[in-house]
Structures are given as structure tokens and as C-alpha cells.
Amino acid sequence: MxxxxxxxxxxxxxxxxxxxxxxxxxxxxxxxxxxxxxxxxxxxxxxxxxxxxxxxxxxxxxxxxxxxxxxxxxxxxxxxxxxxxxxxxxxxxxxxxxxxxxxxxxxxxxxxxxxxxxxxxxxxxxxxxxxxxxxxxxxxxxxxxxxxxxxxxxxxxxxxxxxxxxAAVAAEVRLARFLVLQSEQMKACGQSPVRLLLRMGRRDIASHLGVAHETVSRSFSVLADWGWLHVNNREVEILDLAQLKTFARSTRRSIDDIGVRAKASSAPAELLPRSNARELSWVAGRQGFGFDGAVTSGGICIDHPRPGATATKHSHAA
Amino acid sequence: MxxxxxxxxxxxxxxxxxxxxxxxxxxxxxxxxxxxxxxxxxxxxxxxxxxxxxxxxxxxxxxxxxxxxxxxxxxxxxxxxxxxxxxxxxxxxxxxxxxxxxxxxxxxxxxxxxxxxxxxxxxxxxxxxxxxxxxxxxxxxxxxxxxxxxxxxxxxxxxxxxxxxxAAVAAEVRLARFLVLQSEQMKACGQSPVRLLLRMGRRDIASHLGVAHETVSRSFSVLADWGWLHVNNREVEILDLAQLKTFARSTRRSIDDIGVRAKASSAPAELLPRSNARELSWVAGRQGFGFDGAVTSGGICIDHPRPGATATKHSHAA
DNA sequence: CGCTTGCTTGAGAAATGTCAAGTCGTGTGG
DNA sequence: CCACACGACTTGACATTTCTCAAGCAAGCG
CATH class of the missing domain: 2.60.120.10 (Jelly Rolls)
Incomplete structure (x- = not known):
């Protein structure tokens, strides 16, 4: 090492x-x-x-x-x-x-x-x-x-x-996505998908994710605190790949839920306010098509925002 | 239209x-x-x-x-x-x-x-x-x-x-880059590079740029206020393509300068604090290579950061 | 003519960037 | 061999941007 x-x-x-x-x-x-x-x-x-x-x-x-x-x-x-x-x-x-x-x-x-x-x-x-x-x-x-x-x-x-x-997600999610990708590439190369040795520095990762390198550091810490992974400089061990993948899939809207669950299970409920939803262009589908006015407010929409879903909207060291 | x-x-x-x-x-x-x-x-x-x-x-x-x-x-x-x-x-x-x-x-x-x-x-x-x-x-x-x-x-x-x-730039810059690209593509198609008719909505642009659609709206307004362009819904006329291009090239560090100039020339100096620099991974090049210690602080480095270059570091409506 | 949708703008909240300090490991040079 | 310096990484505090929520306007369509 x-x-x-x-x-x-x-x-x-x-x-x-x-x-x-x-x-x-x-x-x-x-x-x-x-x-x-x-x-x-x-x-x-x-x-x-x-x-x-x-x-x-x-x-x-x-x-x-x-x-x-x-x-x-x-x-x-x-x-x-x-x-x-x-x-x-x-x-x-x-x-x-x-x-x-x-x-x-x-x-x-x-x-x-x-x-x-x-x-x-x-x-x-x-x-x-x-x-x-x-x-x-x-x-x-x-x-x-x-x-x-x-x-x-x-x-x-x-x-x-x-x-x-x-695009359009919280920093921790970007990092999670990055790690999942790395993991999959490692697997594709026949190596362990959970023991990563990142060959690039934090700055490179940061640039790739479009955030500041300090934010990458913090995000690593957060993911580690949640128990998803173990970080030692460039050695990263993924402890819970399944949840990391789930988390990686989240858009800002859904972070709350996952985060809260995570928090409950492993961390002492201190982090995570989270509640965003950058850009979206929700698959509209709602609006009636000029033609067949029936679906005017139908349920074609895939997954509604659930405004104020997480209950613990502001856990903030409460 | x-x-x-x-x-x-x-x-x-x-x-x-x-x-x-x-x-x-x-x-x-x-x-x-x-x-x-x-x-x-x-x-x-x-x-x-x-x-x-x-x-x-x-x-x-x-x-x-x-x-x-x-x-x-x-x-x-x-x-x-x-x-x-x-x-x-x-x-x-x-x-x-x-x-x-x-x-x-x-x-x-x-x-x-x-x-x-x-x-x-x-x-x-x-x-x-x-x-x-x-x-x-x-x-x-x-x-x-x-x-x-x-x-x-x-x-x-x-x-x-x-x-x-x-990646890694202020919202207005992203929009400027987008518009410049559009302009170039229009030109490549033989159409006017300054009179754009954007076929996509604000949400689509926002998603493409990785920001909220409201931010796109605001950025349009800002660029218009600075006099770079004239916006009427999806009709965009580029008034100063040269400066728009210059602005589009800026990283967060350099926004101050350009923004200030812009502000001075056309707007009543109210907007624009600006002073960032997301990620960077500056081409290091400084540290000596283990081997051939001669280049320890040599000039192989491609383009140095110019620390504190911009002078007007914090023009802040001064 | 009212509805819906897209766009704009405002105000407050939250996330991220920036600056700064501190740790650690490595390589350099005494 | 050890002290030192440098760079990478982490963490904290504050500043700033952007997001979110909300309202209003305008336009097209039924």
C-alpha cells in the first residue's frame, strides 16, 4: 500500500x-x-x-x-x-x-x-x-x-x-455513484468489487464530480460515518455495496428517506438535513394531450415529489 | 415564432x-x-x-x-x-x-x-x-x-x-457556454449564430446544465442585464458574442474580472459578488520527481495557477 | 373565457465553496 | 540517521451561491 x-x-x-x-x-x-x-x-x-x-x-x-x-x-x-x-x-x-x-x-x-x-x-x-x-x-x-x-x-x-x-445531485450521491462505478469496473477486470485502491487523488475525483476537493473529503467521511464504507486515504473498502448502490440511485428528492434509514441503523442521527431536487424535468405526462383530454390529471407521473416526506425534515442535531 | x-x-x-x-x-x-x-x-x-x-x-x-x-x-x-x-x-x-x-x-x-x-x-x-x-x-x-x-x-x-x-462553474457561465455551443452549432448548420431559437424548454436546459430551472431563468436575466443578449422566451439574440465567449471561458476564479467589466459597461453595478474556484487539480508539476532530482522546481509545469492573479479579488460592488 | 403550462421573480433555507489550520506520510538534505 | 519541508488529506468556520417554496404573469388551448 x-x-x-x-x-x-x-x-x-x-x-x-x-x-x-x-x-x-x-x-x-x-x-x-x-x-x-x-x-x-x-x-x-x-x-x-x-x-x-x-x-x-x-x-x-x-x-x-x-x-x-x-x-x-x-x-x-x-x-x-x-x-x-x-x-x-x-x-x-x-x-x-x-x-x-x-x-x-x-x-x-x-x-x-x-x-x-x-x-x-x-x-x-x-x-x-x-x-x-x-x-x-x-x-x-x-x-x-x-x-x-x-x-x-x-x-x-x-x-x-x-x-x-x-448532474443534479448532492455531493455524497455523486461520490457514491463514482464508487459504484469504480466497483463495477474493478469487477469487470476480475478484481474485488469491494476493495478499491483509488489511483487518483482527491482533487482528481473532485474535478470529475464537479465539486471542491474538500467536499469530496467530507463526503467520504459522511459515507464512512453511515457505515457504507471504510476509508483509509486511497484505500476504500465498501462495507455495504447494496445500500451504497441504492443511495447512489437517489435523486435529491429521495435522499431523505435513504439517509434517514441509514442514519437510524448505523449513525447516531446527527447528520443529514437533505431535501432537494435540483433539476428534473419530471416526466410530465400530467397535462392533458390536446387529444384525448381524458388524462388531464392522470397518474402517468412516475413518482410524485411527496412534499415534506421525511418527517425529520431538519434533524440537525435536534 | x-x-x-x-x-x-x-x-x-x-x-x-x-x-x-x-x-x-x-x-x-x-x-x-x-x-x-x-x-x-x-x-x-x-x-x-x-x-x-x-x-x-x-x-x-x-x-x-x-x-x-x-x-x-x-x-x-x-x-x-x-x-x-x-x-x-x-x-x-x-x-x-x-x-x-x-x-x-x-x-x-x-x-x-x-x-x-x-x-x-x-x-x-x-x-x-x-x-x-x-x-x-x-x-x-x-x-x-x-x-x-x-x-x-x-x-x-x-x-x-x-x-x-x-462542471465546476457558476450557473451563468454554464448558460453562457451552452449558448455559445448553440451558436456554433447554428453557424455550422448555416444559420445565424446570433439569433437563436431554442427548441427546448427551460427545464431541459436546466437539466442539461445541472441546475434548477429557476436558476436558468435568473441566469438568462443576468446575462441579459449585462447586455450580452436579448431574451424573449425561447428567442435569444446574442448581442455581444465575443464577450459572451470570453465569459464562457471563465472558471470561477476569473469571473470577477469579466463580471466587473461587464457590470461597469452596462449595468448599474449591483449584481455580482462572485469569487469561487470549485475544483481544479492544478497541474502540479512542482514537486521533484524521485529520480532525476534536477527538475525539482523546474518549469515543466504547463500553466501555473497565478495565485491571486485577478487583483480585484473581491470586487463586490466596490 | 378559464384552464393549464411555462417562465420569471422574490425570500428564506440549505448546501457547497472558500479560507484556514492541523495531521500525516514521504522525500530531501544536512 | 534525523530534521525539515512539501504535498495530500481532513476538518472547522464563515461566506456565498444555489435550491426550494411560493406567487404572479403571459400565452395557448379547449
């Missing part, structure tokens, strides 16, 4: 270096790549004489820089990456974290240069396919084309995750 | 209907699709005997529903769409708005079902390619494959836009 912390120190203290310098780029086999991407599709004929490279990266080194010219698209084989963007004034927006199986740099294909930067959070390894030869290769190896389409499609679903993390 | 409002009423009051019901699906030509996507690549041989359909949609009808099975991927030819996700409790998260040239439903390819829903904000038209035949078609028509890759790559860059909109 000490080691992991040391790794991070290295990370944050290094100005990302160019990937090319980082390690020996070795020639790899296309079928390895196909296997990596859970492709049960057979590799096809031309699989072994293909321009697929393998790049090892040390922790803290950049795979590519913002505005850097695109030379290849990458597939993470090992390790994890932070994807981010830096504003003119230095504000760093973390867009996500990538793991084994994910595509990196594909968003640069349409631009010719990278709109984002990627830096390894730990020692890592990626497959690289030169964009020069990309389209030709895709034609030669249909399996790769299919694989790439599927991978990118999956990547697109991540966009919604970003929105989920940052 | 009245008309547009009427259209919207239909939208919000309608439970989205299945696209199939909405209009006659007509057979279309693949080369039309290729032309739509700014492909100067020639269409190739098999272009005209291809399973490309054209679907017209009336305002308010859904192109596909959340969790609905994927049958095709779509390319917007005309009109605009709202992409959203609905939580269990009815909370509707708007993920984005799509226009001419954008791909819809591609994120479902890897899942077999749609993780999001899409509904037309106005009368619209899309090209549809059945997923059944998709991969075969991509092999037969390399130009289409290339085009799809490029389009999806562009779509991926949208993920960063979502983050930009929702």
Missing part, C-alpha cells in the same frame, strides 16, 4: 512526459489485441502481420497531450489512465478514468489532434494502431472494424456516466 | 410515440447519406442498392426509447433532438441535443438496447441503417465505414462538452 501511495506521488509530481520516451515500444500481434477486447471473433487471416504496437508506460507519463497531433489510437491493456482537459487558466477538468479494454484517443480521429490528454495513473500498457493505416487495416480485418465499433459504442455510453456523476 | 412555441407544447405534452407510427418511412439513397455527412468521398459502387431508410418524425415523437431494442442507427438530416435518460424516480437527465449531421443511437450498438432516449424537438428527418446489416454494409462500402468512424469520433468529443457544461 505504501507502494501505491508512492506511485501516486510520482504521478502528481511529474509533468507528464511524452509516451515515446517512456519505454520501449514493441511490436505486438493483432490477435492479442482482438483477444483483449473480449472478441471471441476469430482473428482472421492477416492478423499477424499487422502494424500493432505495444507501448509500456510508466506511472505518471502521458499517453498523449492535449492539442497533440494524433498518431495512433490506443487500447488499454493494463493499468489505468486519467483523461482530462486543461482550461486556459490552468483549471483541469477530469473527464474520466480509463481501464483495461477501453479505447483512448479515438476522439481525436475526427480532429487530427487530441481534444483531451491522457496520463497513466500507474504503470500501464497499451496497444497502438497508427491512424495512418487505420482505415486500411479496418478494411483488411473486418473483425477489428467490428471490435472498434463496439468499443467506441461502449465508450459513448460513458458520456452518460459523466453526466450522471456531475 | 408562435408556431415554435406551439410545437413545443405538443412535445412536452405528448408521451413520445413510437417513431414507426409517426410517418411514412421511405427508401433513400446511400449517397444522400454520404453527402449529408460532408463526405466528399465518392459514394463507391454499391451506393444505390443499399438498405438506407429515411424516417420523417413529427415534433414530439420519439426516435427511440430508453431500454428500447436497437433496430437501427440514425443520422439526423433535419430538425433537432433531445437525448435524455430517465431515472427510476422520474428524474429526467438531458444529455444533449442533436442536430443535422449527428449520429443517434450508436451507443446502443454495444448493448443491444438503447441506454438513452431521443425525441424530436421539431419536425425532423433521419436516415436509418439497420443494425442487422450494419457491419456487412460497412464492409461493402468503405466510405460509409470511414464516415461512421469520423462521425462517432465527433460524437465522442461531445462528452467533453457535457462535462464543460455541468
Amino acid at each position: 505504501n507502494q501505491s501511495v508512492r506511485q501516486y506521488r510520482v504521478i502528481s509530481s511529474t509533468a507528464p512526459q511524452c509516451a515515446a520516451q517512456a519505454g520501449a515500444t514493441t511490436r505486438a500481434c493483432l490477435s492479442d489485441l482482438l483477444r483483449l477486447m473480449d472478441a471471441d471473433a476469430e482473428t482472421g487471416p492477416a492478423s499477424d502481420s499487422c502494424p500493432v504496437l505495444m507501448r509500456p508506460l510508466r506511472a505518471g507519463t502521458a499517453l498523449f497531450h492535449e492539442h497533440g497531433q494524433i498518431d495512433a489510437i490506443h487500447f488499454v491493456s493494463m493499468g489505468s489512465f486519467k483523461i482530462y482537459r486543461t482550461a486556459e487558466d490552468g483549471y483541469e477538468q477530469v473527464l474520466g478514468f480509463a481501464r483495461r479494454g477501453e479505447v483512448l484517443g479515438y476522439d481525436a480521429v475526427c480532429l487530427g489532434q487530441h481534444p483531451t490528454a491522457a496520463v497513466a495513473l500507474e504503470d500501464a500498457r497499451v496497444f497502438a494502431i497508427s491512424v495512418r493505416e487505420l482505415f486500411a487495416l479496418l478494411q483488411r480485418v473486418p473483425a477489428l472494424d467490428r471490435l472498434l465499433h463496439l468499443a467506441v459504442s461502449r465508450q459513448l455510453t460513458r458520456a452518460a456516466e459523466i453526466a450522471d456523476l456531475m | 408562435n408556431q415554435s412555441v406551439r410545437q413545443y407544447r405538443v412535445i412536452s405534452s405528448t408521451a413520445p410515440q413510437c417513431a414507426a407510427q409517426a410517418g411514412a418511412t421511405t427508401r433513400a439513397c446511400l449517397s444522400d447519406l454520404l453527402r449529408l455527412m460532408d463526405a466528399d468521398a465518392e459514394t463507391g459502387p454499391a451506393s444505390d442498392s443499399c438498405p438506407v431508410l429515411m424516417r420523417p418524425l413529427r415534433a414530439g415523437t420519439a426516435l427511440f426509447h430508453e431500454h428500447g431494442q436497437i433496430d437501427a442507427i440514425h443520422f439526423v438530416s433535419m430538425g433537432s433532438f433531445k437525448i435524455y435518460r430517465t431515472a427510476e424516480d422520474g428524474y429526467e437527465q438531458v444529455l444533449g441535443f442533436a442536430r443535422r449531421g449527428e449520429v443517434l443511437g450508436y451507443d446502443a450498438v454495444c448493448l443491444g438496447q438503447h441506454p438513452t432516449a431521443a425525441v424530436a424537438l421539431e419536425d425532423a428527418r433521419v436516415f436509418a441503417i439497420s443494425v442487422r446489416e450494419l457491419f456487412a454494409l460497412l464492409q461493402r462500402v468503405p466510405a460509409l465505414d470511414r464516415l461512421l468512424h469520423l462521425a462517432v469520433s465527433r460524437q465522442l468529443t461531445r462528452a467533453a462538452e457535457i462535462a464543460d457544461l455541468m
Whole structure:
């Protein structure tokens, strides 16, 4: 564990270096790549004489820089990456974290240069396919084309995750969602879904969630106080994944309930005022449609606000 | 303009209907699709005997529903769409708005079902390619494959836009960013970049920005008071695009300056305390790297925070 | 003509940001 | 080897923004 912390120190203290310098780029086999991407599709004929490279990266080194010219698209084989963007004034927006199986740099294909930067959070390894030869290769190896389409499609679903993390919920919920996502990704990688070793710092998490890093700290403490998890710096053990997931699903409206239950069961009822509901656009359904006036105040609405539901509206150390 | 409002009423009051019901699906030509996507690549041989359909949609009808099975991927030819996700409790998260040239439903390819829903904000038209035949078609028509890759790559860059909109900035800035994006998209479609007709309601915008709809209203008023724009319900005229863009770029730290200038020039100096800086993860770069102690405080750092840069730290109506 | 809906605005409450202090672990340098 | 400095993380107190609730206005539609 000490080691992991040391790794991070290295990370944050290094100005990302160019990937090319980082390690020996070795020639790899296309079928390895196909296997990596859970492709049960057979590799096809031309699989072994293909321009697929393998790049090892040390922790803290950049795979590519913002505005850097695109030379290849990458597939993470090992390790994890932070994807981010830096504003003119230095504000760093973390867009996500990538793991084994994910595509990196594909968003640069349409631009010719990278709109984002990627830096390894730990020692890592990626497959690289030169964009020069990309389209030709895709034609030669249909399996790769299919694989790439599927991978990118999956990547697109991540966009919604970003929105989920940052939009319209209390800070603790954002953190819970983040942890649940991490947990699921760990599981997908065959590791324990409850013992997380977060490779990124609080600031990175904060940026990703769209809150202040102090708020992240506080949220960790709150979730720990409620008994959902055990936090020791970057080691996080999820003690009650089920409830964490339930909590993560809550919109501001529903926090009260869950929170209260939580509080009752494990904490001495001191925290949690909670009662919000940022944005919503409730599935209207209420209003009569110009047409078939019958449903004018019908019950199509999914779940009503229950104004003043929680009873303990203001537990506030009462 | 009245008309547009009427259209919207239909939208919000309608439970989205299945696209199939909405209009006659007509057979279309693949080369039309290729032309739509700014492909100067020639269409190739098999272009005209291809399973490309054209679907017209009336305002308010859904192109596909959340969790609905994927049958095709779509390319917007005309009109605009709202992409959203609905939580269990009815909370509707708007993920984005799509226009001419954008791909819809591609994120479902890897899942077999749609993780999001899409509904037309106005009368619209899309090209549809059945997923059944998709991969075969991509092999037969390399130009289409290339085009799809490029389009999806562009779509991926949208993920960063979502983050930009929702993360770590004051509400007025989020709105400004949103408007700038809208403006740019209008321009890309060949329309006026300063006269916007927002097809979506305040709630949708609010959800997209991650704030309460009242806050959106107030932010509109603020930007209008500052003289950046003229707002009349869903008609927005941008009066000073340059300054709006500058403002949109600001992080919380820099709002003071711009806000002050704005205030001084057009408003009677009453609003705007402002002084934040949510999350940041400043590119550290300062601390020495364990190895090669030379760079201990070197200048590898990309762009230093300029601590206390803005001078007018707390202009506060002074 | 009244209803509904969307939009705006106000006032008070709550959440989060900001500033600041303190702890701890690590790496540096004496 | 130890002292020191630096950075990450946590926590507290206060300031500020945003949310929530509530009311009012305007417009479209039945």
C-alpha cells in the first residue's frame, strides 16, 4: 500500500512526459489485441502481420497531450489512465478514468489532434494502431472494424456516466455513484468489487464530480460515518455495496428517506438535513394531450415529489 | 415564432410515440447519406442498392426509447433532438441535443438496447441503417465505414462538452457556454449564430446544465442585464458574442474580472459578488520527481495557477 | 373565457465553496 | 540517521451561491 501511495506521488509530481520516451515500444500481434477486447471473433487471416504496437508506460507519463497531433489510437491493456482537459487558466477538468479494454484517443480521429490528454495513473500498457493505416487495416480485418465499433459504442455510453456523476445531485450521491462505478469496473477486470485502491487523488475525483476537493473529503467521511464504507486515504473498502448502490440511485428528492434509514441503523442521527431536487424535468405526462383530454390529471407521473416526506425534515442535531 | 412555441407544447405534452407510427418511412439513397455527412468521398459502387431508410418524425415523437431494442442507427438530416435518460424516480437527465449531421443511437450498438432516449424537438428527418446489416454494409462500402468512424469520433468529443457544461462553474457561465455551443452549432448548420431559437424548454436546459430551472431563468436575466443578449422566451439574440465567449471561458476564479467589466459597461453595478474556484487539480508539476532530482522546481509545469492573479479579488460592488 | 403550462421573480433555507489550520506520510538534505 | 519541508488529506468556520417554496404573469388551448 505504501507502494501505491508512492506511485501516486510520482504521478502528481511529474509533468507528464511524452509516451515515446517512456519505454520501449514493441511490436505486438493483432490477435492479442482482438483477444483483449473480449472478441471471441476469430482473428482472421492477416492478423499477424499487422502494424500493432505495444507501448509500456510508466506511472505518471502521458499517453498523449492535449492539442497533440494524433498518431495512433490506443487500447488499454493494463493499468489505468486519467483523461482530462486543461482550461486556459490552468483549471483541469477530469473527464474520466480509463481501464483495461477501453479505447483512448479515438476522439481525436475526427480532429487530427487530441481534444483531451491522457496520463497513466500507474504503470500501464497499451496497444497502438497508427491512424495512418487505420482505415486500411479496418478494411483488411473486418473483425477489428467490428471490435472498434463496439468499443467506441461502449465508450459513448460513458458520456452518460459523466453526466450522471456531475448532474443534479448532492455531493455524497455523486461520490457514491463514482464508487459504484469504480466497483463495477474493478469487477469487470476480475478484481474485488469491494476493495478499491483509488489511483487518483482527491482533487482528481473532485474535478470529475464537479465539486471542491474538500467536499469530496467530507463526503467520504459522511459515507464512512453511515457505515457504507471504510476509508483509509486511497484505500476504500465498501462495507455495504447494496445500500451504497441504492443511495447512489437517489435523486435529491429521495435522499431523505435513504439517509434517514441509514442514519437510524448505523449513525447516531446527527447528520443529514437533505431535501432537494435540483433539476428534473419530471416526466410530465400530467397535462392533458390536446387529444384525448381524458388524462388531464392522470397518474402517468412516475413518482410524485411527496412534499415534506421525511418527517425529520431538519434533524440537525435536534 | 408562435408556431415554435406551439410545437413545443405538443412535445412536452405528448408521451413520445413510437417513431414507426409517426410517418411514412421511405427508401433513400446511400449517397444522400454520404453527402449529408460532408463526405466528399465518392459514394463507391454499391451506393444505390443499399438498405438506407429515411424516417420523417413529427415534433414530439420519439426516435427511440430508453431500454428500447436497437433496430437501427440514425443520422439526423433535419430538425433537432433531445437525448435524455430517465431515472427510476422520474428524474429526467438531458444529455444533449442533436442536430443535422449527428449520429443517434450508436451507443446502443454495444448493448443491444438503447441506454438513452431521443425525441424530436421539431419536425425532423433521419436516415436509418439497420443494425442487422450494419457491419456487412460497412464492409461493402468503405466510405460509409470511414464516415461512421469520423462521425462517432465527433460524437465522442461531445462528452467533453457535457462535462464543460455541468462542471465546476457558476450557473451563468454554464448558460453562457451552452449558448455559445448553440451558436456554433447554428453557424455550422448555416444559420445565424446570433439569433437563436431554442427548441427546448427551460427545464431541459436546466437539466442539461445541472441546475434548477429557476436558476436558468435568473441566469438568462443576468446575462441579459449585462447586455450580452436579448431574451424573449425561447428567442435569444446574442448581442455581444465575443464577450459572451470570453465569459464562457471563465472558471470561477476569473469571473470577477469579466463580471466587473461587464457590470461597469452596462449595468448599474449591483449584481455580482462572485469569487469561487470549485475544483481544479492544478497541474502540479512542482514537486521533484524521485529520480532525476534536477527538475525539482523546474518549469515543466504547463500553466501555473497565478495565485491571486485577478487583483480585484473581491470586487463586490466596490 | 378559464384552464393549464411555462417562465420569471422574490425570500428564506440549505448546501457547497472558500479560507484556514492541523495531521500525516514521504522525500530531501544536512 | 534525523530534521525539515512539501504535498495530500481532513476538518472547522464563515461566506456565498444555489435550491426550494411560493406567487404572479403571459400565452395557448379547449
